[in-house]
Amino acid sequence: MTHAPNSLAGRDLAYSLHPYTNLAVHEERGPFIITRGEGIYVYDDQDNQYIEGLAGLWCTGLGFSEKRLADAAKSQLDQLPFSHSFAHRATIPVIELSEKLIDIAPGDLGKVYLVNSGSEAVDTAIKMVWYYHNAIGKTEKKKIISRKRAYHGVTIAAGSLTALPYAQDGWDLPLERFIHTDTPCYYRYGEDGESEEDFATRLADNLDRQIQAEGPDTVGALIAEPVMGAGGVMVPPKTYFEKIQKVLKKHDVLLIADEVICGFGRTGEMWGCDTYGIKPDLLTCAKQLSSAYLPIGAVMVTNKLYEAFVDNSRKLGIFGTGNTYGGHPVAAAVALETLKIYQDDDIMGHVKSVTPHFQERLKDLGKHPLVGEARGVGLIGGLELVANKETKEQYPPATKAAPTTAEKILGHKLVIRPLPGDGIGICPPLIVTDAEIDDIFDRLKRGLDDAQAALG
Numbered sequence: 001m002t003h004a005p006n007s008l009a010g011r012d013l014a015y016s017l018h019p020y021t022n023l024a025v026h027e028e029r030g031p032f033i034i035t036r037g038e039g040i041y042v043y044d045d046q047d048n049q050y051i052e053g054l055a056g057l058w059c060t061g062l063g064f065s066e067k068r069l070a071d072a073a074k075s076q077l078d079q080l081p082f083s084h085s086f087a088h089r090a091t092i093p094v095i096e097l098s099e100k101l102i103d104i105a106p107g108d109l110g111k112v113y114l115v116n117s118g119s120e121a122v123d124t125a126i127k128m129v130w131y132y133h134n135a136i137g138k139t140e141k142k143k144i145i146s147r148k149r150a151y152h153g154v155t156i157a158a159g160s161l162t163a164l165p166y167a168q169d170g171w172d173l174p175l176e177r178f179i180h181t182d183t184p185c186y187y188r189y190g191e192d193g194e195s196e197e198d199f200a201t202r203l204a205d206n207l208d209r210q211i212q213a214e215g216p217d218t219v220g221a222l223i224a225e226p227v228m229g230a231g232g233v234m235v236p237p238k239t240y241f242e243k244i245q246k247v248l249k250k251h252d253v254l255l256i257a258d259e260v261i262c263g264f265g266r267t268g269e270m271w272g273c274d275t276y277g278i279k280p281d282l283l284t285c286a287k288q289l290s291s292a293y294l295p296i297g298a299v300m301v302t303n304k305l306y307e308a309f310v311d312n313s314r315k316l317g318i319f320g321t322g323n324t325y326g327g328h329p330v331a332a333a334v335a336l337e338t339l340k341i342y343q344d345d346d347i348m349g350h351v352k353s354v355t356p357h358f359q360e361r362l363k364d365l366g367k368h369p370l371v372g373e374a375r376g377v378g379l380i381g382g383l384e385l386v387a388n389k390e391t392k393e394q395y396p397p398a399t400k401a402a403p404t405t406a407e408k409i410l411g412h413k414l415v416i417r418p419l420p421g422d423g424i425g426i427c428p429p430l431i432v433t434d435a436e437i438d439d440i441f442d443r444l445k446r447g448l449d450d451a452q453a454a455l456g
């Protein structure tokens with residue numbers, strides 16, 4: 001397709017470098033330009049309406065036209081557009097947001113450190129694990145474990161934990177110190193005759209052996225998404241987190257809960273940690289923290305870690321890390337307003353009330369000939385596409401089953417996301433209604449029918 005050089009598409013091709021895009025294909029097909037949004041809908045430059053079935057990138061929890069967030073940004077911009085948190089400085093939005101986050105935080109988390117994105121939160125959490133272990137004299141305890149098919153971001157350390165070939169190939173990742181353990185997906189990796197609980201036991205035993213083999217004195221932390229999102233929407237098998245946490249405790253390995261997708265109601269509770277009984281030493285979040293209206297992320301740590309940070313900064317003279325925009329007052333004001341809306345509009349109650357319908361319609365798609373498993377929790381769902389439902393055999397990679405299916409679904413004006421392992425992710429804004437859920441799944445079904453006809 002050719003694009004006039006002075007058109008929006010032509011100018012995009014001339015100047016923009018697109019993340020997570022096949023750049024050669026992009027030169028042929030050009031950009032999909034989104035110009036405005038309203039509720040759960042977005043509109044392209046021809047004013048075609050689409051349902052945003054992935055809430056942008058699992059992030060616009062309050063949809064695309066929440067005026068209170070625009071007003072909160074404007075008001076803070078008028079009041080104080082920038083100040084920072086270095087060297088004892090503070091701002092009112094950051095103080096109030098930190099207080100609010102600790103108020104709702106799971107487990108024993110006691111302090112908040114603000115950053116600008118999920119990747120930055122994960123990188124910072126890793127630095128904090130290293131700093132903590134240095135502070136308490138366990139200077140060898142530095143390896144970080146993630147699960148294969150995990151997604152934790154793209155910066156060099158977070159990208160080392162993102163155990164997906166498409167995010168590591170060509171980038172010299174992972175670095176040393178980052179190791180990977182089993183993916184907790186019962187459908188794909190459970191063995192014949194093995195129960196879900198036995199599968200969880202096997203994975204915990206494998207983790208135990210792996211830590212012993214590495215040397216427990218060299219392993220600092222394990223990072224886990226409560227529900228694995230971008231790697232294929234994988235819900236943990238029953239008893240998994242209980243068993244994994246026992247192993248970590250035994251070897252004095254910290255647990256980082258990566259709540260960048262799950263946080264703020266996605267799984268039906270405020271945190272994935274609440275849904276799965278996880279008690280983290282550190283927690284990372286971003287995305288729905290501000291409903292994605294402005295970039296902001298956070299790392300929360302227990303007071304036990306914090307006390308060690310205090311000791312070490314006394315010794316070193318400084319807690320020597322900081323980002324210019326970490327705790328940006330405008331982003332913090334918008335995040336604070338987001339948390340107030342979650343409370344004022346009882347968004348958690350709303351999610352609980354529409355979840356049964358969402359999950360019922362999701363499970364129903366499991367009967368489709370193209371779908372091996374439909375899985376999910378709360379308002380997150382995933383489909384794993386298969387060529388053969390009985391044997392779970394997948395399509396040959398060259399078929400590009402998931403991207404092909406996503407294109408067919410887009411033909412019905414529903415934006416979703418193809419995922420690794422022939423997955424399809426569904427993650428609408430949290431404000432979605434029962435009627436909109438029906439519309440989403442009707443469109444999905446029609447898209448799957450078209451994909452089946454195309455894939456054969």
Ligand SMILES: Cc1ncc(COP(=O)(O)O)c(C=O)c1O
Nearest residue numbers: 117118119151152153258260261
């Ligand atoms: C669980 C998880 N962690 C971290 C990240 C990275 O966040 P960001 O894209 O804001 O850097 C993501 C992004 O999707 C994520 O899903």
